[in-house]
Amino acid sequence: MADINDALIRKVAELSRLKLEDGEIGNYVISIGEILNHVNQLTRVNTDGVEPMFYGIDDSLRLREDRVREFPADEEGNPKILKHAPSVEDGGFKVPQIVG
Amino acid sequence: MNSLTSIRExxxxxxxxxxxxxxxxxxxxxxxxxxxxxxxxTLCEDRALKQAEVLRLNLKTKFQGKVPRASHPLFGIPLGIKDVLTMDGIRTTCASKVLQNYIPPFTATAVERLExxxxxxxxxxxxxxxxxxxxNENSAFxxxxHPTHPDRVPGGSSGGSGTAVAADLCVAALGTDTGGSIRLPASFCGVVGLKPTYGRISRYGQIAFASSLDQIGPMTRTVRDAGVLAKVMAGVDPxxxxxxxRPVEDWGAVVDHARLDSGSLKGLRVGIPSEYFIDGIDPEVRSAIxxxxxxxxxxGxxxxxxxxxxxxxxxxxxxVIAVSEASSNLSRFDGVRFGMRPEEAMKSSSLTDxxxxxxxxxxxxxxxxxMLGTFALSSGYFEAYYRKAAQVRRLMRGDFERAFQSVDVMVSPVSPTTAFKLGEKAKNPLQMYLTDxxxxxxxxxxxxxxxxxxxxDQLGLSIGMHLIAPRFExxxxxxxxxxxxxxTS
Structure with missing residues (x-):
């Protein structure tokens, strides 16, 4: 089982796209370490040949007709999804320039 | 307390x-x-008062003073909605700063059906x-x-729902339950909470935490009201x-029949799971159960x-399972299409930043x-954590299937203790997790x-009994x- 240390927490934070302050790392090392230590009890369970249960239902999923619908629009006819976006330009979502 | 406690009254x-x-x-x-x-x-006062005025006029004219109970079982009933469910044009925050300005363009199916x-x-x-x-100590707001003991927590995560129902700030409320988030606050606040079978009620418009576990359900003052609300929300949603x-019974009528029939539990087999009556249960909780x-x-x-x-x-x-699903579900909060985008983000030099x-x-x-979920799903740990947990989950379901061959329902305490004090467990996440x-x-x-x-209990804090039934029962x-x-109170 993994040794939970500063480096591992930093790596997981990076993978999670989370920015941690230096002061936060120690707390997460302790709390995540404690939780995983508890979770490690699962190694005691014999699960040989047990099919994992990833979903909440066994039945096959219900599919709906694949059909294009108008996106809900506001009173002026603009798509509502854009109305509440953080930043919009020419009917698209605007983000800062991220490639040179 | 409002003297009118139930939908029927x-x-x-x-x-x-x-x-x-x-x-x-x-x-x-x-x-x-x-x-x-x-x-x-967030209050939707203008919207609610407009709805109420239309209903008031309809009651007077269209329905000639008689509530249309059959066609509109929730006619004029004011509800509170947990802020994890979307409502078109109404701010939906999930109690997070990330969504503090999010105004969704659509309404959750459950809310729509109630309206x-x-x-x-x-x-x-x-x-x-x-x-x-x-x-409910993890809210950004x-x-x-707690409705009666202000130094205590109402339970979570549907703490607002539990307190609002108990303190008469709505007739009934919607909660959501992933690992106990309806049942725990219902127990702590002294109200009724129902988590239906997974798949009973559409999750469309419920901001996802752990999709294989999340389920919407009612929190109410009476058992009948829980049945009425659940019945309205249940059923297929494209x-x-x-x-x-699966057919949805008229659960309000089920309750009416049972209340009138003192023999309705005759022959019912009630299972007592020995693993749920462990040391560490508060003695007053144990004796109430x-x-x-x-x-x-x-x-009988x-x-x-x-x-x-x-x-x-x-x-x-x-x-393991809930945090793994959460780490995936919450990756959508990237500040591009909705939600908050802080000033500093606009100065970022890379997309990652x-x-x-x-x-x-x-x-x-x-x-x-x-982070826990990202870790459990990461290369090298997936088998040992996520896959292993999913296998144990299958074994746990097998435990229930075996036990339900000899009983119709199981009972236990909802939680080992009554409502604890604000701050009591806030510093120890593992202790908090064990509440559930x-x-x-x-x-x-x-x-x-x-x-x-x-x-x-002697302090006047509510004790809830936990009932578990087979799927769709x-x-x-x-x-x-x-x-x-x-x-029993």
Whole structure:
């Protein structure tokens, strides 16, 4: 089982796209370490040949007709999804320039 | 406390002209604004008053003073909606800074069905951020206070819902339950909470925490009201592919029959899982549950000991699966299409840095769970954590299937203790997670479960009894709960 240390927490934070302050790392090392230590009890369970249960239902999923619908629009006819976006330009979502 | 506690009493008062949807709705807003509980994050007062006025006029003219109970079972009933469910044009925050300005363009199916049935939405109820918590202390909008003991927590994550129902800040509320988030606050606040079978109620418009576990359900003052609300919300929805087409019984009528029939529990086999009656249960909680079991016996039920041998692994299994799903679900909060985008994010030099600036708005518990989930799904650890937990989940479901061959329903405490003090467990996440030890197994197995008030401790804090039934057997829960109601406190 993994040794939970500063480096591992930093790596997981990076993978999670989370920015941690230096002061936060120690707390997460302790709390995540404690939780995983508890979770490690699962190694005691014999699960040989047990099919994992990833979903909440066994039945096959219900599919709906694949059909294009108008996106809900506001009173002026603009798509509502854009109305509440953080930043919009020419009917698209605007983000800062991220490639040179 | 409003003297009208149930849907039926309110409808009778409408029929008799003693009240109407508008004056009732106005009286709730007055109470909410005077309340110290911090139960609501956002009120939709204009929208609600408009709904209420239309209903008031319809009652007078179209329906000639008689509430159309059959076509509109929730006619003029003011509800609170947990802020994890979207409503078109109404701010939906999930109690997170990340969504503090999010105004969704669509309404959750569950909310829509309630409103079509005549319900009035008063506002959006406080909760733990992204429904992650057992005390409602993880809200970016501040903790919710317990309805009667302001130094205590209401339970979580649907803490606003529990307090609002108990403190008469709505007639009934919607909560959501991933590992106990309806049942725990219902128990702590002394109200009824029903988590239906996974797949019963559409999750469309429920901001996802752990999709294989999340389920919407009612929190109410009476068992009958829980049945009425659940019935209105249940059934197939094309927008949630996991919804079931199993027939939905008239659960309000199920409760009415059971209440009138003192022999309705005769021959019912009630399972007592030995693993749920462990050391560490508060003695007052234990004796209240034992009294309730004696009551069920006196009603003709047969009490049968059962065993759920993998119960000790429930919290571990749950926390691996729930955080793994959460880390994936919460990756959508990237500040591009909706939600908050802080100023600093616009100065980012890379997309990764942009995401990190946006996601710095998550609270500490949410960050912890995203990291735990990312870890459990990461290369090298996936097999040992996520896959292993999913295998143990299958074994836990097998435990239930075996036990339900010899019983119709199982009972236990909802939680080992009554409502604890604000701050008591906030510094120790593992202790907080263990609060849910009795509610988690039914969630993992997708079973319907319920919390019903069965007493109070010496401090006056409510004690809830936990009922678990086989999949799609909500009627059994409601039948048992309706016999327990008001008899054991």
């Amino acid at each position: 309110i409808h009778d008062s409408f029929d008799e002209g003693l009240s109407d949807p508008l004056s009732l709705t106005e009286s709730f807003f007055t109470r909410i604004k005077e309340s110290p509980h911090n139960a609501y994050i 079509v049935a005549g319900a009035i939405s008063l506002g959006k109820l406080n909760m733990d951020e992204f429904a992650m918590g057992s005390s 501040g903790p919710v206070l 927008f949630d592919s996991t919804t079931s087409d 034992e009294r309730a079991i004696e009551f069920l016996k006196s009603e 039920a047969a009490v049968v000991p059962v065993s759920l041998p993998h119960t000790q692994y429930a919290v571990s299994t749950y926390y 942009f995401y990190k600036q946006v996601r710095s708005l998550f609270g500490a518990e949410v960050k912890r769970r995203i 030890i009795f509610t988690i197994p039914a969630s993992l197995a997708g079973l319907p479960a319920m919390s019903v008030p069965v007493g109070k 909500e009627s059994t829960l409601l039948r048992v709960a309706s016999r327990l109601e008001g008899k």
